[in-house]
Amino acid sequence: METRVYIETWGCQMNLHQSEGIAGVLASAGYTIEENLDRADVVIFNGCMVRQKAEEKVFGRVGAVVEEKRKRPVLLGVGGCLGQIHGEALLKRVASIDFVFGSSGHKALPGLIERARKQRVTELSEPVFDTESTARRKSQVSGMVTITEGCSNFCTYCIVPYARGPMRSRPRDLILKEVERLCGDGYREVLLLGQNVNSYGTDRTDNGDFAGLLTAVSRTGISRVRFTTSHPKDMSETVLRVMVQEPNVCHHLHLACQSGSDSVLRAMNRRYDRDHYIAITKMGRDLMPDLNITTDLIVGFPGETDDDFERTMDLIERVRFGSVFAAKYSPRPMTRGADLPDNVPASVKEARLERVLSRQRTIALEENRHFIGCEIEVLTEGVAKNGELYGRADDHRTVMCQGDTDVGELVTIRVEGTSASSLSGGILVREKHGGMK
Ligand code: SF4
Secondary structure, three states: OEEOOOOEOOOHHHHHHHHHHHHHHHHHOOOOEEOOHHHHOOEEEEEOOOOOOHHHHHHHHHHHHHHHHHOOOEEEEHHHHHHHHHHHHHHHHHHHHHHOEEEOOOOHHHHHHHOOOOOOOEOOOOOEEEEEEEEOOOOEEEEEEEEEOOOOOOOOOOOHHHHHOOOEOHHHHHHHHHHHHHHOOOOOOOOOOEEHHOOOOOOOOOOOHHHHHHHHHOOOOOOOEEOOOOOOOOHHHOOOOOOOOOOOOEEEEEEOEEEOOOHHHHHHOOOOOOOHHHHHHHHHHHHOOOOOOEEEEEEEEOOOOOHHHHHHHHHHHHHOOOOOEEEOOOOOOOHHHOOOOOOOHOOOOOOOOHHHHHHHHHHHHHHOOOOOOOOEEEEEEEEOOOOEEEEEEEEOEEEEEEEOOOOOOEEEEEEEEEOOEEEEEEEEEEEEOOOOO
């Protein structure tokens, strides 16, 4: 009998891609991937623990499964970083969870689901690297490709090294084969993924470095290459020069700054200072005047003073990010930060977050207005709820496109409108591609 599986994901792109891997494993094992929770026989929550709020959101969704369980038999599995860190304790804490799995080893999921039909069960494998991709991708335009798993940096606020294990680089030939396969399937873009892509290859001697990998990927015939996330301590001039030399490497750099204060950066164990961050971003912009720099930052880290926070605001003014993913600090179990007093009051964190977001909205709007009247190339990625086609510019800005075209095409548009989060305009030129998969 058909078993329908619904997968819901929280967290970063690594988790989104892991869910694509889970979908691929389960589809190969004969399960049907279901888009609606209320029609599923098995519900999988691929959870995130990077912030307390992300964790709470997963538990907030359990009620929807409990409702379904009242009507018919439904199995609920919780995994990802959340499963890896809490393990068996999740079964004790939430009676409606039937099985728990970790942040890797999802190839064992079909067996785990079958065992969970008889009894509640937990299976945590040691973090391993699934070198052969099992992904069943949601997008048929842009394919995520993992190049590293895990992280060895141990930033003091971050649970990733505990949830995903040490940094492991995926063999270069497997990455290139996967990109070539995506090209053959009609994909236009690849997004190379890792917690810290710039450290690719530092854990083994046979792979070369990230700059070499980026060059090789850009020469596979794929139209666009992106990568994320970059760590300022490992970002090099060599990588920036590859971005200049290889015309299909996009001019977008997601470079997580986390704070603009040296004392906070030290307490976070980030291993760079603000001068280094500013120097890297300046070098990038000198080499690529059209470079869009985006970032992550945390407000209210233990001990962050008003002065420290003003240094962060000053960094925002200097760098003028295209967008900022900002979050209030929350202590995470196992991390060194959890031993520090969480001494910035909630109201202060809230006010700081609001100031960051408000100032950033204004900067983004000002930056986007510079594009009015310009012609830019956009890769169309999908159709929004209002029926409008959207895509991304080379520098990662979201663009709403008016005119007749299909998803998965490179088009030229003239920018006519802007908001803080997107550009919009009419299509001038379509460059028809050989067709989607
Ligand atoms: S670099 Fe730091 S913030 Fe990023 S995943 Fe590693 S430990 Fe976490």
